Amino acid sequence: MAVTGIILFGFVVGHMLGNLQIYLGQEQLDHYAELLQANKPFLWAFRSVLLFCVSVHIWAAVVIWLRNRSARPVKYKMFQPPGLDYAARTMVWSGPIVALFIVYHILDFTVGTANPDFIKGEVYHNVVASFSNPVIALVYMAACLLLAFHLYHGLWSLFQTFGWDHPRFGWIRRALAIFFSVLIGAGTISIPLAVLTGFVR
Amino acid sequence: MKLTLEVWRQKNGGDKGGFSTYELEDVDTHMSFLEMLDVLNQDLIVGGAEPIAFEHDCREGICGACGFVVNGVAHGHQKGSTICQLHMRHFSDGDKITIEPWRAKAFPIIKDLVVDRSSFDRILQAGGFVTIRTGSAPDANALPVATDTLEHAMDFAECIGCGACVASCPNGAAMLFVGAKISHLALLPQGMPEKAKRALKMVEAMESEAFGACTNYTSCEAVCPKEISISGIARMNKDFRRASVAGAEPAHGKKR
Incomplete structure (x- = not known):
């Protein structure tokens, strides 16, 4: 879970940085997209790795979820365990929702069937076409916010899983998780917001 | 009232x-x-x-x-x-x-509010022995342990095995308990020789019981009457990972 999580986190950061080129104008973004598409075998190898990681990540989550469900067959009448934060409590929801969002996201910008006005290769145009619809833009912003929460819990959790902890430097784990989740949340949400407000058109 | x-x-x-x-x-x-x-x-x-x-x-x-x-x-x-x-x-x-x-x-x-916590005992038993010299008391300073280290070990040794961590965990996981037990021995020179074997055996024993798995809710440390930190879980994971890779047997300098 943690190993695939790191790889997927790395992808999200790279993906976001690539997409932020939308602020450098149409030419830059379309050129970047062209560059990604240039080497087909590499592209598909990359996609396979991602698909593999997503599959293992989901498989691990389901295995843990089933095990944890069976660990308490009789539920408490009143259960208010302290210390739970919002991100931790919602992992079981943010995960599947983000997974569904990824499918929609691929249909929107890669396959194009969910895009209101899809033109192959014209990424900038497709993004603007999609996000000009307030409903789609809001769905994206909500999904990216959930992704940020999911990453916050996932990021600091992986330090626990790997046993990376230190009495003096332990606080860095939460700080890093906050830093990256805010960065990713802000970066990804900014794009639909920029289109919606007419900053990018 | x-x-x-x-x-x-x-x-x-x-x-x-x-x-x-x-x-x-x-x-x-x-x-x-x-x-x-x-x-x-x-x-x-x-x-x-x-x-x-x-x-x-x-x-x-x-x-x-x-x-x-x-x-x-x-x-x-x-x-x-x-x-x-x-x-x-x-x-x-x-x-x-x-x-x-x-x-x-x-x-x-x-019965009523009494539960059977022998799953904890089985995990402890799986941890095995610690190679300390029994018999007469050892010399006071024969085995130097830094104050910080012994305090750190004592923090984990405080675990009284009450089971609140499991009860409070939304997953019913026992990792704070096992983490505390593994950490308190692994930090001290007395517990060092069996560190790898103990981590493997105790984690295996924990997995074979009907506990859930940790997803870092941290409600265990929030209710722990001894306020034991989840850093014990990190240490358990680290010891288990290292032992899984390197094996539980001690290294040897001769071909066998």
């Missing part, structure tokens, strides 16, 4: 069980929670009813025998204390208090 108690009653492991409600008048604020139950039980016995079964021993918060869930929180809402150390002055007149046993598949209910 007048209280309404809603208590889980269950005759035995096979019984379905259910909540019974009791009204209690004149509860003294100086009573501990268990003393309040003693008073209720006295009333029940006098009235010819079966008293509520709950475990207790030292009533000083150091033995680990007592423990149940009060209003949704293991050992009650007072931080860093067992239920025997929670006093009735922390409740107000007219309060309704819900009392439930630890709920986990690995802790089957024996």
Whole structure:
């Protein structure tokens, strides 16, 4: 879970940085997209790795979820365990929702069937076409916010899983998780917001 | 002080069980929670009813025998204390208090609020022995241990095995307990030789019991009466990972 999580986190950061080129104008973004598409075998190898990681990540989550469900067959009448934060409590929801969002996201910008006005290769145009619809833009912003929460819990959790902890430097784990989740949340949400407000058109 | 108690009653492991409600008048604020139950039980016995079964021993918060869930929180809402150390002055007149046993598949209910925690014992047994010299007491400074290290080890050794971590974990995971037990020995020179083997054996034993898996909710450390940190879980994971890769056998300098 943690190993695939790191790889997927790395992808999200790279993906976001690539997409932020939308602020450098149409030419830059379309050129970047062209560059990604240039080497087909590499592209598909990359996609396979991602698909593999997503599959293992989901498989691990389901295995843990089933095990944890069976660990308490009789539920408490009143259960208010302290210390739970919002991100931790919602992992079981943010995960599947983000997974569904990824499918929609691929249909929107890669396959194009969910895009209101899809033109192959014209990424900038497709993004603007999609996000000009307030409903789609809001769905994206909500999904990216959930992704940020999911990453916050996932990021600091992986330090626990790997046993990376230190009495003096332990606080860095939460700080890093906050830093990256805010960065990713802000970066990804900014794009639909920029289109919606007419900053990018 | 007048209280309404809603208590889980269950005759035995096979019984379905259910909540019974009791009204209690004149509860003294100086009573501990268990003393309040003693008073209720006295009333029940006098009235010819079966008293509520709950475990207790030292009533000083150091033995680990007592423990149940009060209003949704293991050992009650007072931080860093067992239920025997929670006093009735922390409740107000007219309060309704819900009392439930630890709920986990690995802790089957024996009766009322008493659960069978022998799954913890089996994990401890799997950890095996520590190679220390028995017999006469060793020289005081024969084995130097830095103060910081022994304090660190003691923080984990404080675990009384009450099971609140499992009870409070939404997943019913036992990792804080196992992490504490592994860490307290792994930090000291006495426990060092069997460090790898112990981590493997205890984690395996934990996995073979019906506990859940850790997803870092951290509610275990929030309810732990000894306030043991989840850094013990990180250490357990690290020791287990290293032992899994390098193996539990000690390294040797000759071809065998």
